[in-house]
Amino acid sequence: MEEYNHLKIESKWQKEWERNKIYQAKNLSKKPKYYSLIEFPYPSGDGLHVGHIRSNTAMDIISRKRRMEGCNVLYPIGWDAFGLPTENYAIKTGKDPRIVTKQNSNIFRKQLKSLGFSFDWSREINTTDPKYYKWTQWMFLQFLKKGLAYKAKMIINWCPKDKIGLANEEVVNGCCERCGTAVEKREKEQWMLAITKYADRLDRDLDNVDYLPQIKLAQRNWIGKSEGAEIEFKIIHPTPALPEGKGEESTKIVILHGKHGTPENYFYPWLKKELEKRSHKVYLPALPNTEVPNDEEQADYVLKNVPLDENTVIVTHSFGGVVAMRLLERGIKIRELILFATPITGTFLDKKSRPSITDALAKGFNYEKIKKQANFFRVIFDSGDTIVRKEDAVILAKNLGIYSEYVKAKEPHFCAIEEPEMLNLILEENTYPLTPSQGEGEFGYHTTDPKTWRALQERVLEMRKNPTEAEKKLWRYLRKNNLTPALPERKGENADGYHFRRQQIIDRFIVDFVCLSEKLVIEVDGDIHDYKQKEDKERTDILRILGFKIIRFKNEEVLSDTDGVIKKISEELKVLPFGEDLGGVTVFTTRPDTIFGATYMVLAPEHPLLSRILLDTLANKKEVLQYIEVARKKSEIEKTAENKIKTGVELKGIKAINPATKEEIPIWIADYILATYGTGAIMAVPADDMRDKEFAEKFSLPIIENYQKAGFEDFGKKITKFKLHDWIFSRQRYWGEPIPVIHCEKCGLVPVLEKDLPIKLPKVKNYQPTENGESPLANIAKWVNTKCPKCKGKAKRETDTMPNWAGSSWYYLRYTDPKNSKAFASQKNLKYWLTPSLPPPKGETLSFSLPFGEGQGGVDWYNGGNEHTTLHLLYSRFWHKFLFNLDLVPTSEPYIKRTSHGLILAKGGEKMSKSKGNVINPDDIVKIYGADTLRLYEMFMGPFDQAITWSEEALIGPRRFLERVWNLQSKVQKKEKNIKIEFLIEKAVKKVSYDIEVMKFNTAISTLMIFTNEIGKYDFISQGVYEKFLKLLSPFAPHLTEEIWSNLKHKDSIHLSYWPKWDENLIKDEAIKIMVQINGKVRAEIFAQADEKEEDVKKKAFLNENISKYIAEKDIKKIIYVKNRLINIVF
């Protein structure tokens, strides 16, 4: 007998099969049809991957089994050839992608053929073939016609250096994959497909398909259907909260005065008072020895008399700064150091006359250390009434290592800071909010503390009684006009117009008019104000800090042009935060019942509210802007972030009203809220939601433990939301299907006429996109300039192309009728291949079940990579459903059954990639071991749905097995029978048949191996048994089995023979081994007949020597009996 020569056998049979066309599917055959599908490969320059072979072999095995079961099988192949790598290769080398695609697919075809897959090559398709993409374009026109294709502005990744839009895949760590430039976001008009219109059906219909559970889950997660409610929260400017003397919890502020200062002079008492008003505990120690400054002594004094801790802020001036730094140098930790200093350097002014921070500089402090002791360190340059140059301040800031943005010197040469501004600076950049007041005020607002109110009340009443002429007139106008707001749906206090009050006490001031809800103060000034501008400025500044906007009018202005004044006031009201654009914020929640527990609101950093409100009205505008900026950048690198720590910033100065509890709750922005999902805003329920709880704990927000549950729709409207976005369908690339649309100057967007399809891709010299990011097609004037199909006037072609998902969304339909030039496929063929077959002819049974039902059907079995279980699968389901709606396909779903395979990893568990140089070339293996060995190995190496590591050494196992099978030929005898072997083969038929159906190829092969090992022990094997065995092996190793089959004098191919059936009677074991356990441990085994009576088996067990030894004189508590398996005796 000849040796097993795989080279000879494999090429021989591949040619023979091609000649006999045994794998060609027959349209409209009477046999039951079976459509098995693999994801058609992208013909990359890397050649066939061992991963392709894994999936192709699996479906090949199933297809071959189906043929042997009597089916008319369609197992097609083609090329998904549009794509980035080919385009990038074209950009790099200037080679025509058409030629590259042809070369690559030629290599792939040859490689695939060398593996003996039973593809119907006569139906080969290619998405880049104009005869194919004509229909892709045609389908796009149908989407357009039905209004499902539209244009929208979308944000894309943009590489500023390459001037090209980037796919997500091409962005690595926020940088362009090719040139490493940081990727920017850009807005661009894009074609979109409205897949969201089908979201609900895409979700629901998963009930009717046979996908692996993980795949269904992935689809459902991606679609992300959730039922919840939208609830509107009113946004308000909270009342200016004025303190009620609660100071215990507030920050301690220590004011250290300067060399010439005492607690009684300069601005110190004023500053102390103002800060105390705002609930802060303020210390103003009288530093000794100010005449002869000794900073160490003074530091000792402070330490002795003033408590300093990490909640302390030291505000210093001049020489006080030196004392403060002495303290910090001693290792004392404080929260913040604010230093007002005079920046005198060089020769500009007489140093000696001005004690300053420059003195401290001369003392050689360790500033790095000092800066670490305070969480914040700010130096604010203030020259008092001295004139200094700003440049000097900047130089000094540099010397101190302080960012120059802290320099508060004013242009051009004067940097004196006035007291209100000083207060402003201390508070504005500080982290202390104005403390909200407890309880209700006279009008539902607190505008001052009770003490001040009592003190000023009488004066207010008097003023109201005796208004000036101007005040009188304006008051009348304000009441009469009511300044009706633009939005009729306004609710609450301002429903009938803005509510004004006159002579209202705010803080320690009495303002002329105020609209509290909008925080607008109107002052009417007499001539006297010209003389006290300074006081007015202070008043204005303080009111501003409290969140008010102030407009001033002169008496005569009010009297002479009252209408003009009213007009100005209404204009101010319009742009104020509570103007027409700012009614509220709608949140989406899946748990509207938890609304009573909502203690704060969180917005996405990109939430539109932030553009609607005046950021100026936020107390921490700078911080908020900074956060938004950081969040914007973060979104570009978030994928690479290892640990996502929750971050956020409160919008200080506005509040939301919980519609259930009517309480004012804080509003935060945080990037754990996505702008794209829901409404980009949530109500946070820390008591019930883990994420909210985490966030609340991090930022010390209150957490309610118990709260009342609400009904589902008590406070909002029930709504169904989907995570799914519409499909961005444009690419500014060359290598894709041109979108068949024309831009006409007169008619606008005009679809290309169907008779003009396909719009072929023109040849270009340069595959680079244009300077402004348009597709390279935009550069070909000859192609771009065209006539409008409607008016025949001047028009331009759309230069965007389609994504490569387009062609792959419907390719399985084209296989049924690949050469049709009248339609994408004939209805006849579609119906035959997609709708379930009639039951098989009488006497025949199928080992698999066929689905029946209205609109049901599709590709019978579709296997592909796990990486495609969301996007590709969803896109093609959407596309198919759209065609079904148009009555163009007979089923509502494209695939009846979907499975996925795991990756093949290189040694060390890495992904195979050309750059790592760890790619396995299947050609070498086919040459050395043979295609049958490679196929067998890939099926044997591990569970099909899991990732497995490639191992070259293990290949020898399957090869040895095939050689053993080959050598068995010499043992074949026609007549003899062997009962033991009959039994084994029947068992193998059952096991292999079953395992193939559930893709447990590895155990199917091990069954076949066990069988050959057993046979090896005998001198002969009957031909019948051997042939059955060969049939079982034939889907795995088609060449070898075909050769032996022909050696056994068969004329027809083994692949056209019938799949063996097993006889259940022959499989029944006559004697069954039963384990006998004592207390759960196996102590003996006994034999029993199948289904023998429980009592008899127990008797046998007790008679066993070993067992009787164990149970002697023991109290048996319990005997557990498992039929045909074990007895467990417990004591």
Added chain:
RNA sequence: GCCCGGGUGGCGGAAUUGGUAGACGCGAUAGACUCAAAAUCUAUUGAUGGUAACAUCAUGAGAGUUCGAUUCUCUCCCCGGGCACCA
């Protein structure tokens, strides 16, 4: 951070779905054949102790449920894949 897989000998992996843990293959060791090697065939091969029969320990770690757990439940650790923190 979230979701989905997974973790079993020197290695790839089996285990009828709660019932003998380690099928099958690779590798390793010994033997047969051979002048020899390769190939092939035969035997052994989770660990520890024991001449042996056998015993004990072992499925990432720890707990729990159970007569019995690789399998179910909880907590934690590690690896792989995916991602849009999905409210």
